[in-house]
Amino acid sequence: MVCTQTKCSDDIYENVQNYYGKVLQNTKDLKTSACCTDDKPHKLIREAISKIPQIILSKFYGCGNPIPLGIKGLDILDLGCGSGRDCYIASKLVGPEGTVTGIDMTSEQIDLAIQNAESFTKELKYANNNMKFVKGHIEYLEKAGIKEESVDIVISNCVVNLSPDKEKVLQGVFKSLKRGGEFYFSDIYCDRRLPENVRQHKLLFGECISGALYKNDFIRLCHKVGFTDPRVLSEREVTIEDEDLKNITGEARFYSITYRLFKLDNLETLCEDYGxxxxxxxxxxxxxxxxxxxxxxxxxxxxxxxxxxxxxxxxxxxxxxxxxxxxxxxxxxxxxxxxxxxxxxxxxxxxxxxxx
Ligand SMILES: C[S@@+](CC[C@H](N)C(=O)[O-])C[C@H]1O[C@@H](n2cnc3c(N)ncnc32)[C@H](O)[C@@H]1O
The missing domain is CATH 3.40.5.100 (Ribosomal Protein L9; domain 1)
Incomplete structure (x- = not known):
C-alpha cells in the first residue's frame, strides 16, 4: 500500500508523541541504551544540572551532551527539547544576555519545561526568564516563529532520527542559523541502511533506533543542504540488550554521534592546505x-x-x-x-x- 507523505508523517508524529508523552514515565522505562548518555559531562554542565528540578531530569531522553561551552550571550535553539534539560543547562551557560528557545511537539514533555522555567531563572537571579518554549514541529521552524539567520547555535539531543523528513529539518536549521553559526547535536546513526521491517517497527522507532540514518547517507544529506564539512566530536556504540529486539535489528550496529555542522560560505568537501x-x-x-x-x-x-x-x-x-x-x-x-x-x-x- 502506498501511503502519502502527510499520512506517514502523521502516523510517525502520533507514535512518537504517544511514546514520549504516555508510554515512557522516566528514563528507566527505556528498552535500549539509545536515549541514554554514559559520558560524564563537563564540570560547568554538571553544576547547571545540579540546579534543575528532578522532574525534568527524570524525563531526560538524550543520547549525548550537545551543549558547547563559551556560549555566554548567544542565542540558542533546541530542537525536540523534551522536558527541557538541555535548555535549562544552556540558560545557565548563556547567562541573562543570551536566549534559549526550545521546540517540541509533545505536550506532556514541553509543558514541564514551561512550568519550571520561571523559577529556575529566578534562582539564577536573572531579571528576566531567558527561556522560551514553543509547541511545534522541528520540520517547520518558521511556523514556530524562528526567523531566518537569527540563531547562533542550534542544539538537539536524540531527536532528528525521529523526524519523518530529516532533509527538511536540516534545511530549516541551515536557514535559521546566522553565518558562522553551528548545528551542534547528538543523534543515533547506523552502519547500514535499515530494511523496511526495522524501519516500520513502532517500539524501535520510539527508542530512536528505526529512524537512524546510515552514517554515509547523513553525510550526503549534509552536503546537499550546505553543511559541507560535518565533523564528528564523539561517538559511542548503542546496545540493544532485549533479545527479541536484537533479533529484529540483526547485525546492524548503532551509534550515538555528536556532530558539529558549521554554516560557513567557504567550506570545501576535502581539506585543503593554505599554510x-x-x-x-x-x-x-x-x-x-x-x-x-x-x-x-x-x-x-x-x-x-x-x-x-x-x-x-x-x-x-x-x-x-x-x-x-x-x-x-x-x-x-x-x-x-x-x-x-x-x-x-x-x-x-x-x-x-x-x-x-
Ligand atoms: C528522545 S526524546 C529527547 C528529548 C530531549 N532532547 C532530551 O534530551 O530529553 C525526543 C523528543 O523529540 C520530540 N520530537 C520528535 N520528533 C519531533 C518533531 N518532528 N517535532 C518536534 N518534536 C519532536 C519528542 O516529542 C520528544 O520529546
Missing amino acids: QVAIYKGNIEGCESSYRLDDHHVFETNRPVLVCGNSSSMVGESWLSPYFTIIGSRQVHYGQFDCSNVETQSSQSNTKSSCC
Whole structure:
C-alpha cells in the first residue's frame, strides 16, 4: 500500500508523541541504551544540572551532551527539547544576555519545561526568564516563529532520527542559523541502511533506533543542504540488550554521534592546505588548557597548530572566532591538506574525558 507523505508523517508524529508523552514515565522505562548518555559531562554542565528540578531530569531522553561551552550571550535553539534539560543547562551557560528557545511537539514533555522555567531563572537571579518554549514541529521552524539567520547555535539531543523528513529539518536549521553559526547535536546513526521491517517497527522507532540514518547517507544529506564539512566530536556504540529486539535489528550496529555542522560560505568537501595556523587563546571558561574542535583536533592553549582551510574557518570565522587567532589567509594554495598528520598529533592528547 502506498501511503502519502502527510499520512506517514502523521502516523510517525502520533507514535512518537504517544511514546514520549504516555508510554515512557522516566528514563528507566527505556528498552535500549539509545536515549541514554554514559559520558560524564563537563564540570560547568554538571553544576547547571545540579540546579534543575528532578522532574525534568527524570524525563531526560538524550543520547549525548550537545551543549558547547563559551556560549555566554548567544542565542540558542533546541530542537525536540523534551522536558527541557538541555535548555535549562544552556540558560545557565548563556547567562541573562543570551536566549534559549526550545521546540517540541509533545505536550506532556514541553509543558514541564514551561512550568519550571520561571523559577529556575529566578534562582539564577536573572531579571528576566531567558527561556522560551514553543509547541511545534522541528520540520517547520518558521511556523514556530524562528526567523531566518537569527540563531547562533542550534542544539538537539536524540531527536532528528525521529523526524519523518530529516532533509527538511536540516534545511530549516541551515536557514535559521546566522553565518558562522553551528548545528551542534547528538543523534543515533547506523552502519547500514535499515530494511523496511526495522524501519516500520513502532517500539524501535520510539527508542530512536528505526529512524537512524546510515552514517554515509547523513553525510550526503549534509552536503546537499550546505553543511559541507560535518565533523564528528564523539561517538559511542548503542546496545540493544532485549533479545527479541536484537533479533529484529540483526547485525546492524548503532551509534550515538555528536556532530558539529558549521554554516560557513567557504567550506570545501576535502581539506585543503593554505599554510594556515590556528592558536587557541585559552579563554573559554572551563577550557583553560585546551579546546576540542572534533575527534581529531585538540588545540592546546597558545600552541600553534597547522590547520586546513576548513578548520581555520571553523575556529576563525564562526562564533568561536573570539577564542582563536588565525595566522595566514587563503591567498596561496599548497595542495591537499594532510589530515593524517593532524590525527596523529591530536590523538596523543585526545582524552575521552569531558574536555571542551
Ligand atoms: C528522545 S526524546 C529527547 C528529548 C530531549 N532532547 C532530551 O534530551 O530529553 C525526543 C523528543 O523529540 C520530540 N520530537 C520528535 N520528533 C519531533 C518533531 N518532528 N517535532 C518536534 N518534536 C519532536 C519528542 O516529542 C520528544 O520529546
